[in-house]
Amino acid sequence: MWLRLILIFVLGVLFQLSVINNLSLGPFFNPLVYSLIILKLPFKTQNWALLIWAFVLGLTMDIFQNSHGINAAATVFMAFSRPFVINLLTSQRDFGDEDTPSIRDRGTQWYIFYSLILLLVHHFIVFILEEWSASGLGIIFLRSLLSAGLAFGLLLLAEYLFFVNKN
Amino acid sequence: MLNLFRFIARYHFFFLFLLLETISLSLYFSYNYFPQAYYFRMATSFHGTVRSKVAAVTEYFSLKNANRQLAIENAILRSSGSDAFLKVDTNTFWYHDTLYLQQYKYTPARVIANSTGLRNNFIMIDKGAFSGIKPDMGVICPQGVVGIVVAVSEHFASVMPLLHSASTISVKMKKNNELASVIWEGGSPDRASLISLSSQVKINKGDTVITSGYSLIFPEGIMVGTIDAFEMNPDDIYYSATIKLSTPFSRLSYVYVVQNLFKDEQKALMEKQKQIVPHNK
Numbered sequence: 001m002w003l004r005l006i007l008i009f010v011l012g013v014l015f016q017l018s019v020i021n022n023l024s025l026g027p028f029f030n031p032l033v034y035s036l037i038i039l040k041l042p043f044k045t046q047n048w049a050l051l052i053w054a055f056v057l058g059l060t061m062d063i064f065q066n067s068h069g070i071n072a073a074a075t076v077f078m079a080f081s082r083p084f085v086i087n088l089l090t091s092q093r094d095f096g097d098e099d100t101p102s103i104r105d106r107g108t109q110w111y112i113f114y115s116l117i118l119l120l121v122h123h124f125i126v127f128i129l130e131e132w133s134a135s136g137l138g139i140i141f142l143r144s145l146l147s148a149g150l151a152f153g154l155l156l157l158a159e160y161l162f163f164v165n166k167n
Numbered sequence: 168m169l170n171l172f173r174f175i176a177r178y179h180f181f182f183l184f185l186l187l188e189t190i191s192l193s194l195y196f197s198y199n200y201f202p203q204a205y206y207f208r209m210a211t212s213f214h215g216t217v218r219s220k221v222a223a224v225t226e227y228f229s230l231k232n233a234n235r236q237l238a239i240e241n242a243i244l245r246s247s248g249s250d251a252f253l254k255v256d257t258n259t260f261w262y263h264d265t266l267y268l269q270q271y272k273y274t275p276a277r278v279i280a281n282s283t284g285l286r287n288n289f290i291m292i293d294k295g296a297f298s299g300i301k302p303d304m305g306v307i308c309p310q311g312v313v314g315i316v317v318a319v320s321e322h323f324a325s326v327m328p329l330l331h332s333a334s335t336i337s338v339k340m341k342k343n344n345e346l347a348s349v350i351w352e353g354g355s356p357d358r359a360s361l362i363s364l365s366s367q368v369k370i371n372k373g374d375t376v377i378t379s380g381y382s383l384i385f386p387e388g389i390m391v392g393t394i395d396a397f398e399m400n401p402d403d404i405y406y407s408a409t410i411k412l413s414t415p416f417s418r419l420s421y422v423y424v425v426q427n428l429f430k431d432e433q434k435a436l437m438e439k440q441k442q443i444v445p446h447n448k
Contacts, residue, residue, distance in 0.1 A: 030285065047183075048179055048183050051180070051184055051187055058191065064214055065282070065289070066211075068195050069190075069191040069192060070195055072187070073188055073192050076188050083180075127286075129195060130285065130286035131353070
């Protein structure tokens with residue numbers, strides 16, 4: 001279990017740094033897929049552990065991108081909002097110890113809403129801290145919407161490739 | 168007291184969130200004032216070691232282009248060196264020439280990490296304090312300006328390129344020496360904005376913009392770009408213009424770090440001037 005989570009963490013960061021960040025898709029498409037680990041932590045994860053995971057993840061990205069706390073602030077906020085999103089979307093909450101948010105366990109529609117909301121939160125905070133004053137809120141929002149959409153597409157692909165058919 | 172602990176334990180999720188978010192945001196805000204912070208230097212060193220290993224592999228893909236660039240540059244340098252000229256006078260040139268003191272020193276470096284898609288981009292090069300690189304030195308490439316060194320570790324340096332919200336480069340128009348500044352407002356990595364160019368002068372599309380040499384960082388006359396589009400409001404005293412940058416930021420592989428050997432002297436003079444003539448702030 002631990003091994004798998006650390007693998008997702010490392011692969012997410014590596015994929016973001018070595019592939020996604022080297023693609024030039026123009027100013028509006030800047031997908032951030034490294035946050036996959038926050039989406040995939042088991043339901044039974046303690047809330048404080050969730051925040052620590054997110055903080056370490058964000059700090060790692062900040063070190064590699066020279067972005068000084070931007071990613072850490074965004075991932076911590078994303079982890080903070082995760083329990084609320086789960087509460088919002090799920091009616092019965094008797095999760096098993098090994099249950100993780102996935103299409104296999106919770107269904108496609110649930111997973112789409114869950115990941116899309118959290119990705120949007122994450123992207124929005126990263127972009128608003130990056131821009132700070134340079135351009136209007138409308139542009140930042142459009143940028144987060146398009147980038148989060150693309151990140152969501154990529155993560156959905158990963159979900160179908162790696163997480164659905166594993167028995 | 169016990170009640171306080173109980174309260175914190177009950178809402179530990181929220182308090183831990185506040186704590187971590189405060190740490191992150193204080194990193195974010197403090198960076199704007201202390202770019203050479205300890206964290207940054209450590210991060211540069213760690214990041215640099217990993218990235219130089221990655222770059223050692225990916226460099227091969229751009230080797231052909233880099234070679235061609237270097238060959239062109241070599242050709243230009245050869246043709247401007249003293250060997251390329253026929254000596255027609257009988258004067259001798261001393262090695263320690265008293266008329267020509269060297270002002271700028273160039274150190275070649277390799278780009279080992281680079282980004283262009285973010286709002287605040289960063290470049291890392293494989294030369295650091297060991298090779299004499301210090302913060303606030305300029306970085307150029309054969310095609311034009313790149314940026315300014317902001318932090319150095321023993322063997323690496325972080326460069327803030329023009330493609331950063333905190334970058335401003337002092338420039339002038341090549342044809343009439345009119346001063347202006349170049350900033351980058353996000354978006355495409357090959358376009359930047361030309362600001363505070365007086366609307367009194369005439370400009371055309373395609374005019375060349377070069378560094379002014381007034382900032383003590385870049386030598387005068389380094390290519391920045393050409394004017395791509397401009398407009399002027401009748402009641403505005405400045406143009407608003409877009410320039411096409413000559414530096415291919417997305418394909419950087421070799422750069423030069425420029426050291427101004429008279430920088431300290433020039434700075435000291437400016438300090439002295441401020442003491443004698445206090446400027447009204």
